[in-house]
Every structure is written in structure tokens, then in C-alpha cells.
Amino acid sequence: xxxxxxxxxxxxxxxxxxxxxxxxxxxxxxxxxxxxxxxxxxxxxxxxxxxxxxxxxxxxxxxxxxxxxxxxxxxxxxxxxxxxxxxxxxxxxxxxxxxxxxxxxxxx
Amino acid sequence: xxxxxxxxxxxxxxxxxxxxxxxxxxxxxxxxxxxxxxxxxxxxxxxxxxxxxxxxxxxxxxxxxxxxxxxxxxxxxxxxxxxxxxxxxxxxxxxxxxxxxxxxxxxxxxxxxx
Numbered sequence: 001x002x003x004x005x006x007x008x009x010x011x012x013x014x015x016x017x018x019x020x021x022x023x024x025x026x027x028x029x030x031x032x033x034x035x036x037x038x039x040x041x042x043x044x045x046x047x048x049x050x051x052x053x054x055x056x057x058x059x060x061x062x063x064x065x066x067x068x069x070x071x072x073x074x075x076x077x078x079x080x081x082x083x084x085x086x087x088x089x090x091x092x093x094x095x096x097x098x099x100x101x102x103x104x105x106x107x108x
Numbered sequence: 109x110x111x112x113x114x115x116x117x118x119x120x121x122x123x124x125x126x127x128x129x130x131x132x133x134x135x136x137x138x139x140x141x142x143x144x145x146x147x148x149x150x151x152x153x154x155x156x157x158x159x160x161x162x163x164x165x166x167x168x169x170x171x172x173x174x175x176x177x178x179x180x181x182x183x184x185x186x187x188x189x190x191x192x193x194x195x196x197x198x199x200x201x202x203x204x205x206x207x208x209x210x211x212x213x214x215x216x217x218x219x220x221x222x
Binding site for chain 1: 127
């Protein structure tokens with residue numbers, strides 16, 4: 001069965017304290033591993049798509065990496081405005097399988 | 109640029125009433141379209157997806173239905189709402205761009221069935 005698991009469920013960081021979020025996946029015929037940011041009460045905001053083990057993509061303080069079983073979202077020197085829920089999803093032929101997200105809180 | 113419109117933003121409906129949520133996409137043609145439901149503390153649950161006009165695939169047996177009357181219009185409906193239909197409903201579309209698939213969401217509809 002296709003499954004995506006994210007850890008930790010919640011994470012509190014001090015401003016400037018770098019960390020990583022984990023996304024473990026089992027998706028048959030994977031056609032992309034997606035990362036999103038979601039603010040409360042809003043729709044998810046697209047961040048990255050990764051396809052191949054070893055692939056990396058960066059955007060501002062965020063860097064996403066991919067292995068054959070996991071993806072990591074690295075947050076370097078986070079700021080309070082990075083506080084949000086981060087979702088990952090594995091895409092099959094058309095279906096996206098989402099994890100339950102990591103709630104990130106960055107304290108000033 | 110491509111945008112997605114979803115409305116209404118919030119909705120309170122009595123049990124047994126009908127439902128119609130609409131989503132439209134601008135700036136692209138023949139998008140794949142999706143309806144998701146997000147319950148508190150849970151991941152997004154795919155409800156329906158469509159790869160073209162009139163083509164609907166249902167992922168979860170339930171009290172809801174979807175239709176795609178036009179290329180860039182996707183509608184989520186119910187004839188009689190249940191309390192369990194409450195949740196945050198999200199429309200999404202994806203496209204192949206710059207050698208990669210990108211998938212975008214609307215701002216969601218918060219549905220409360222009372």
C-alpha cells in the first residue's frame with residue numbers, strides 16, 4: 001500500500017537554528033516527490049518537486065533532497081516567517097499520497 | 109500566469125442540504141484537476157481527479173460527486189450533506205513545466221455541516 005510518513009509531527013526552533021524535516025515514502029511507480037508549505041486556513045503552497053535519488057533543489061532558506069526511500073527538507077537559519085506546516089506528497093500515475101505534515105514553529 | 113479560483117471560502121450548511129463547490133483554473137489548458145479534503149491533524153485525502161472534460165475518477169466511496177463541465181472548471185457536489193462531510197476542501201491542478209510537474213492548490217473552502 002502506498003504510504004507517506006512525515007516526522008517529526010511538530011518542531012520548535014529558535015531563530016537561526018537549522019534543522020531537517022523527514023518524509024519517508026512507499027509509492028509504487030513514483031512520479032515525483034512534492035513539498036508544500038501550508039499556513040493556517042490556507043491552501044498548500046508548492047515548493048519543490050524531486051524525481052531522482054540524489055536530486056536537490058533550493059529556495060531561499062529551504063533545500064529539499066531525495067533518496068530512494070526518504071526526502072529531507074533542510075531549513076537553514078530559519079526565521080519566524082518560516083513557521084508553517086510542511087507537507088510532502090508522493091505522486092503515482094495521477095494520485096498524490098500526502099503525509100500528515102510537520103508543524104514548524106520558529107521562535108524569535 | 110496560471111491561477112486557481114475556489115469559492116466560497118467558508119460555508120455553513122445544515123444536514124441534508126445540497127452542496128456545490130466550484131473551482132476554476134486560468135492560464136492553462138487541459139489541466140489535471142483534483143478535489144481533496146483535509147481533516148484536522150490529518151493529511152490531504154484525495155476525493156476525485158479528472159484528466160479531461162467529463163472524465164472523473166473517484167478515490168473514496170462517499171456522499172459526494174464531482175463533475176467537469178468545462179476544461180478548466182471542476183465542481184464538487186452533494187445531494188444531501190452529512191455531519192461527516194465537514195472539513196477543509198481543496199481544489200488543485202497540476203502541469204508539466206520546465207521539465208518538472210508542479211501542482212497548485214486553491215485557497216480552500218471551510219465547510220461546516222450543522
